[in-house]
Amino acid sequence: MRVKQAPVNHGRKNLAAAMLSIVLVCLSWTVSAAETRYQVDLSERNMQQVTIEARFTEVTGDTLDFHLPVWRSGLYLVLDFVGTVSGLEVSDENGEPLAFEQTAKSSWRVSRPDAGSGDVVVRYRVYADSLTDRTRHVNADHAFLNPAAVFVYADQFRDLPVDLTLDLPEGWQAASGMEQPDPGRFVAPHYDRLVDSPIEAGTFDLVSFEAAGMNIDFLIDGIWDGDEERLIEDMSALVTATAEVFADANRGLPTDYYLFMLHSGDGLGGGTEYYNSTVVHTDPRAFWDDDRWQGFLGLMAHEFFHTWNVKRFRPASIDRYDYQNINYTELLWVAEGLTSYYDQLLPVRAGLIPVGEYREQLAGAISSVVDAPGYSQDTLARASLEAWTKGYHRGADRAADKRNRTISFYSQGGLLGLVLDMEIRRTSNGDRSLDTVMTSLYDDFPLGSGGFTYADFRERLAAAGDDALAEQLDGWVYDTQPLPLADALQSVGWVLDREDTSENPVQVSLDVSLRGNPPVVFSPRLDGAAWQAGINAGDELIALNGVRIGSNLDALLRRYSPGDEVEFSLFRDGQLKTVPVTLNRVRADHELEVDEDASEEARGVRADWLGGMEEEEESDE
Ligand SMILES: [Zn+2]
Numbered sequence: 001m002r003v004k005q006a007p008v009n010h011g012r013k014n015l016a017a018a019m020l021s022i023v024l025v026c027l028s029w030t031v032s033a034a035e036t037r038y039q040v041d042l043s044e045r046n047m048q049q050v051t052i053e054a055r056f057t058e059v060t061g062d063t064l065d066f067h068l069p070v071w072r073s074g075l076y077l078v079l080d081f082v083g084t085v086s087g088l089e090v091s092d093e094n095g096e097p098l099a100f101e102q103t104a105k106s107s108w109r110v111s112r113p114d115a116g117s118g119d120v121v122v123r124y125r126v127y128a129d130s131l132t133d134r135t136r137h138v139n140a141d142h143a144f145l146n147p148a149a150v151f152v153y154a155d156q157f158r159d160l161p162v163d164l165t166l167d168l169p170e171g172w173q174a175a176s177g178m179e180q181p182d183p184g185r186f187v188a189p190h191y192d193r194l195v196d197s198p199i200e201a202g203t204f205d206l207v208s209f210e211a212a213g214m215n216i217d218f219l220i221d222g223i224w225d226g227d228e229e230r231l232i233e234d235m236s237a238l239v240t241a242t243a244e245v246f247a248d249a250n251r252g253l254p255t256d257y258y259l260f261m262l263h264s265g266d267g268l269g270g271g272t273e274y275y276n277s278t279v280v281h282t283d284p285r286a287f288w289d290d291d292r293w294q295g296f297l298g299l300m301a302h303e304f305f306h307t308w309n310v311k312r313f314r315p316a317s318i319d320r321y322d323y324q325n326i327n328y329t330e331l332l333w334v335a336e337g338l339t340s341y342y343d344q345l346l347p348v349r350a351g352l353i354p355v356g357e358y359r360e361q362l363a364g365a366i367s368s369v370v371d372a373p374g375y376s377q378d379t380l381a382r383a384s385l386e387a388w389t390k391g392y393h394r395g396a397d398r399a400a401d402k403r404n405r406t407i408s409f410y411s412q413g414g415l416l417g418l419v420l421d422m423e424i425r426r427t428s429n430g431d432r433s434l435d436t437v438m439t440s441l442y443d444d445f446p447l448g449s450g451g452f453t454y455a456d457f458r459e460r461l462a463a464a465g466d467d468a469l470a471e472q473l474d475g476w477v478y479d480t481q482p483l484p485l486a487d488a489l490q491s492v493g494w495v496l497d498r499e500d501t502s503e504n505p506v507q508v509s510l511d512v513s514l515r516g517n518p519p520v521v522f523s524p525r526l527d528g529a530a531w532q533a534g535i536n537a538g539d540e541l542i543a544l545n546g547v548r549i550g551s552n553l554d555a556l557l558r559r560y561s562p563g564d565e566v567e568f569s570l571f572r573d574g575q576l577k578t579v580p581v582t583l584n585r586v587r588a589d590h591e592l593e594v595d596e597d598a599s600e601e602a603r604g605v606r607a608d609w610l611g612g613m614e615e616e617e618e619s620d621e
Helices: 015-031 191-195 228-245 290-305 332-349 355-370 380-385 387-391 399-405 411-427 434-444 454-464 467-478 485-490 529-533 553-557 600-609
Strands: 036-041 049-059 063-067 085-092 100-104 107-111 118-127 136-138 142-145 162-166 173-176 179-182 185-188 199-202 205-211 214-222 257-264 270-273 277-282 494-498 512-515 520-524 540-544 565-572 575-582 590-594
Touching: 049 063, 049 136, 063 118, 085 107, 107 118, 162 191, 162 199, 173 179, 173 257, 185 191, 199 214, 205 228, 214 228, 228 290, 228 332, 228 434, 257 290, 270 290, 277 290, 290 332, 332 355, 332 380, 332 411, 332 434, 355 411, 355 485, 355 494, 355 590, 380 387, 380 411, 380 467, 387 399, 399 520, 411 434, 411 454, 411 467, 411 485, 411 600, 434 454, 454 467, 485 494, 512 529, 520 529, 520 540, 529 575, 540 553
Parallel strands: 036 162, 214 257, 257 277
Antiparallel strands: 036 049, 049 118, 063 107, 085 118, 100 107, 136 142, 142 199, 162 185, 173 199, 179 185, 205 214, 270 277, 494 590, 512 520, 540 565, 565 575
16 A cells, blocks of 8 residues: 655645745646546445546546547456446536447547537446456445446546546555555556456555565455465565566566555465556465465466566557557467466565476466467467457357467467576576576566567577577467477476376276266367267266266276277266267376486576575485
8 A cells, every 4th residue: 555655745844935835736626637537436336336427627628539448458258347337427527417428338528519628527327246256346345346347438538647546435545556645545647557456445554565565465355364474475485586577677676566456365376467556366364274375376477577677668569558459469478478477487586486386387388378279279479469359258158269379479488488498598607597687578578669570589599598489489489389398397307197097097098088977078188089979068967877976977988998888877967968979098197207417517507596495305204
């Protein structure tokens, strides 16, 4: 929280000077006071409603166009927030109603008959009950407002200052990445910064500390274990390890203040990056379970890394967001994929996750990527371009198909990051790394300067590595060229292989993802046993060769060998059917082992890469 921090300082010691400065401020306002002022009325929070007044000051011209965004940054999906807006009315500065019409799904045009300079005041109600997509959630306990989902903007005011006041209920406080000159009042240089600064109000906990030269606030709304010491220690290590990636940057730190905004509640997860803050969700079990805590730290690493990658430099086509349309880019594998690479690596460098654990994470990621049917069909560039209609889309009509036809630019982009990092280290004899490329993007493409293209990225990759690597990149991004993962890992003395499954009790597979009990088919794998047999998404599996399945499918499958033909009884659309299935051999996952005979050179590269962290010696005890 940034209550009454510099530069606003009410100098009561010298009243005359204070009066003079107020006069000067007023004078400068009269020169150009056009801005957007928002007033947020939380008096109906118990009903999950919030009333917004947006005042566009000193409007000129006979019309004013204003809009509500149709998406919010970080979630590349059209959400049409307008669907929970109601009671919209428009007036002038005297409260006289102004005529307006809706010109598109989230756009309106106000008529101004006298066309002289004056205010346009827009009032509307927002129903705010959507926490899991991190857009807007208001109730008796708190108010979370993601500005893109709540605040309208006018075209001609987008680049003008914003002044926003929340009518805070008794005992509440407010926080945001924006400057807060008075409790509940926020100012931003323009609308783009406002929408990049979510707001939380309520009775949250706030843990403040300093790390890597930044003042950090960690806000927690909801259930938590109160272990401030562990939180500060682990977050400080993570923040420091992240800043270290960009240690050679000419631009220095991206911000001197950062806010982690955490909502902790049953079943919550995920996070979104903003200009100098993040909104992160966790299930409170993360505080009591070490595995979940590690996942929590990975999420924090991911969002914090975005402060550079996406929030300080981003692809050219999304450098300035279009709030009314899909924003196409082929480069989400840089934005999300390389961030995913670092979100696994940085907790290791920070000493928060053991090296052996990281090895296992990588092996798991490799299986999920290279064994996905999409690996041989979809490309990173196309998956990025189609993120809005496939990757992030929540339609039930495509959920099963996505798994068969698309790739994840998060996980596959992350493994591409691994390959690039290893190749740069190899070709530069350890002088440079992927950190070098990320740092040059940070230095060369400040936000708002146009953003970077694929060619820009490729050029910096060639400079850090070599031309051959840049040429290979084309095949990994625009084609389905397999990633040389085994070679990359060999260069740090790790051996990639398939697990030996000969001793596993179950040797056969239906090649299907299942949910529930009795199991319901979520997605039959392309060309797998269930797919070939015509088992569909939504089929409820009842019996295997006449024996009830219930929660015992694995146990029942132990009786069979690859190639066996069995009969499944299933419900489809309420009708009982029987389907013969020829069982496949189960697919072995990957494993990543330490090569005890690795060269000194490989050990050296590994030490550099992992920030000097070493694997704990295996113990026979
Ligand atoms: Zn991300």
